Amino acid sequence: MKNRRFHPTAMTAMALPLIVALANPAAAEIRIGSLSALTGPAADLVKQVFGAEQAAIDEINQAGGILGQQVRLIPADTACNAQVGVDAANKLINIEQVAAIIGGTCSGETIPAASNVAGPAGVLMVSPVSTSPEITNLNDRGVLFRVVPSDNFQGVYMARLLLSKDIKKVALTYVNNDYGVGLAEAFRAAFVAGGGQIAGDSVHEDKKESYRAELATLASGGAETLVLFAIGDSSGLTIMRQSLEAGLFQRFAVADGMKVSALLEGIGTENLEGRIIGSVPTAAVGPQSDRFKDLYGKTDKFTFGYTFTAQGYDAAMITALAIEKAGSTDRRAILNAVRDVTNAPGEVVGPGDWAKAVSLIKAGKDINYSGAAGDHEFDGNGDVGGVFSEWTVKGGELVVSPPVAAGN
Amino acid sequence: MDQALMFVNAYLIPGLVSGSIYALGAIGLTLLFGVLRFTHFAHGDVMTAGAYLALAGVGLFGLHPIMALPLAMAGTSLLCLGINHFFYAPLMKRPSLVLTISSFGVALMIRAAIQLIYGVESQYYVRGIQKSREVFGTFRIVDRHIWIGCSAVALMLALHLLLTRTRLGKAMRAVSDSPDLARLTGISTTTVIRYTWVIGGSLAAVAGVFLGWDGYVHANMGWDQLLPISAAAILGGLGRPYGAMVGGLVIGMAEELSSYPWLGGDALLSPGYKTGVAFAIMVAMLIWRPNGLFGEKVR
Known part of the structure; x- marks a missing residue:
């Protein structure tokens, strides 16, 4: 933690190239936006x-860029908030004039940004993080794709995981936003249908200081396992800490949003030993994920293996391939090219294959991007099927089990 | 768990703790309103600044959060004096709306500076968890809640003595009642304003440290508390420090107790609506008693 706390010099050093880049507008460049919280x-x-997105863009630039031009990734902060997210998407599309957008991240920002801003403007969005089931049937005019599976699948996976461990009675709490509500709805239906009982079911508001009242009510149902769908450096952290301090629940069943270092370091793995039953959408294991590990296993651009980094890389690659295939930065042509470059049939290209992909496209061949996190065969709604892993804390370490396919 | 015990442990104590934090924040807000006649919207971010200054003390010197309080209070006071000198003092002659809007700008600057220096991740003073201890053989309470409660009471008592027993306190109250009359009697309003910033900033820093200690330290933590703190200040009557103390406790308790199963069975109000409780109280007060519980006349 200590080394993360104080790095003003590092921050200044990082900001310098940014300032130089801003002061020095390149003659011809492809601009891609990153809508990120x-x-x-x-x-x-x-x-x-x-x-991870930036790493993919850097790799593309080193391999010659898109359409022979260098690519610039322009971030816009959404603060994980719907209003800020809409403003950020507007800025990317209308001021920065980006060709396409990687993002958004939080479902609550992705949904309004896609339906109100990117949809009407016809700008491609490829989200590496947004898992809300709401996105599947969202009226986004076909602009929104995602390389993470819907929480419909994760909710079902979590329900089956608990039932398979003979946990039949749980209490459920979830954060009041598109992510938490969507996940909870999918879980609730699957868990009850599978013979489970939900003793205590309550939504909670993010960013509060105390959740002891909620926890007391939830614990009064007599369940020993708390299903907690929240974000691990916000309400999820507070709820887990207060529950452990009061000794209310034995185990916590948590999803992808809780697999963050703030939670594990903040509460301490020694306090979580054997108490976590986690699920996380993960990368399918195969030649492409091995290749990704060869390329980035020791990178300093992001923490390899961190939740959704493989998806971030893939979202950037798919966006870039779609622009390359479209042959210009025409937004409509880019949208139409997405399925061409990611779905079968076609010659398979993966991480590290940028130059090969470009030459195949130039030769008029069909390609099929198969990424670090999975095959990414988009269905009619722009969704992909999912692969999930169970994670837990064992012997003071975060342990992730081999992935299991689910959905589509 | 026994019903009465559950009430105390899960509703009453958390209500008192968040009430104390709201009260400390609201006192600063209300004192500043009394003396400067504008709502200081950057007050939540001043709290955040205090929390991060203490984090520096905890991280660099391995201090206990309580021992880091003086550092946070001193640093935040300096920050407030700087803000006042560079931003608010030059605008003092302009309509108060200008000051209010500029405080929004100051809030953004403080938050952005914190994010630039410390990063955007959640951080914490003490790693791990603190198991609750038994008090009187029945109630369970976490040590830090005892610290927070006692420190808040001590600070409020100190403020009471300052306001009633010292020349400065009398001068502050005089300026709050009528700035022009106070100036005619020879009170230096500039000095009073500076001390008000020091007191308001210090109390906000303490509130921020407590908030971070009980939860986590985050760049948005203070901003997110602005609504309940404003509600507390309005409830007590803007410009009334005693009102802010009571207002803070009332808002904190109301948020927690509203979700107690008073009628048996389910929670009276879903805990998801906690924020709404503070907001509802604030709106109701503005409609029916805009001067607050302790306010006397319409300004």
């Missing part, structure tokens, strides 16, 4: 995802 409750996670 760089501040706010999900900042810990999104910072890593953005690092």
Whole structure:
């Protein structure tokens, strides 16, 4: 933690190239926006995802760029907030004039940004993080794709995981936003249908100081396991801490939003030993994920293996491939090219294959991007099927089990 | 768990703790309103600044959060004096709306500076968890809640003595009642304004440290508390420090107790509506008693 606390010099050093870049407008460049919650409750996670997106863009630039031009990734902060997210999307599309957008991150910002801003403008959005089931049937005029599976699948996966461990009675609390509500609805339906009982079910407001009242009510149902769908450096952290301090629940069943270092370091892995039953959408294991590990296993651009970093990389690659395939920065042509470059049939290209992909596209061949996090075969709604892993804390370490396919 | 015990442990104590934090923040807001006649919207971010200054003390010197309080209070006071000198003092002759709007700008500057220096991740003073201890053999309370409660009471008592027993306190109250009359009697309003910033800033710093200690330290933590703090200040009557103390406790308790199952069975009000409780109280007060519980006349 200590080294993360004080780095003003490092920050200044990082800001310098940015200032130079701003002061020095390149003659011809491709501009891609990143709609990311760089501040706010999900900042810990999104910072890593953005690092992975930037890594992909750097790799593309080194391999010759898109359409022979260098690419610039322009971030816009959404603060994990719907209003700020809409403003940020507006800025990217109308002021920065980006060709396409990677993002958003929090479902609550992605949904309004896609339906109100990017949709009407016809600008492609590829989200590496937004998992809300709401997105599947969202009226986004076909602009929104995502490389993470819907929480419909994760909710069902969590329900089956608990039932398979013979946990039949749980209390459920979830954060009051598109992410928490969507996940809870999918979980509730699957868990009850599978014979489980939900003893205590309550939504909670983010960013409050005390959740002891909620916890007392939830614990009064007599369940020993708390299903907690929240974000680990915000309400999720507070709820877990206060519950452990009061000794209310034995185990916590948590999803992807809780697999963040702020939670594990803040509460301490020794206090979480054997208490976590976690789920996380993960990368399918295969030649492409091995290749990704070869390329970025030791990178300093992001923490390899951090939640949704592989998806961030893939979202950037797919966006870039769509622009390359479109042959120009015409927004409509880019949208139409997405399925061409990611869905079968076609010659498979993966992480590190930028130059090969470009030459295949130039030769008029069909390509099929198969990424670090999965095959990414988009369905009619722009969704992909999912692969999930169970994670827990064991022997003071975060342990992730081999992935299981679910959905589509 | 026994019903009465659950009431004390899960509703009453958390209500008192958040009430104390709101009260400390609201006192500063209300004192500043009394003397300067504008609502200081950057007050939540002043709290955040205090919390991060203490974090520096905890991180650099390994201090206990309580021992880091003086550092946070001193640093935040300096910050407030600087803000006043560079931003508010030059605008003092302009309509109070100008000051209010500029305080929004100051809030953004403080928050952005914190994010630039410390990053955007949530941080914490003490790693791990603190198991609750039994008091009188029945109630369970976490040590830090005892610290927070006692420190808040001590600070409020100190403020009471300052306001009633010292020349400065009398001068502050005089300026608050009528700035022009106070100036005619030879009170230096500039000095009073400076001391008000020191007191308001220090109390905000303490509130910020307590907030971070009980939860986590985050760049938006103070801004997110602005609504309940404003509600507390309005409830007590803007410009009334005693009102702010009571107002803070009332808002904190109301938020927690509104979700107690008073009628048996389910929570009276879903805990998801806690923020709404503070807001509802604020709106109701503005409609029916805009001067607050302790206000006397319409300004």
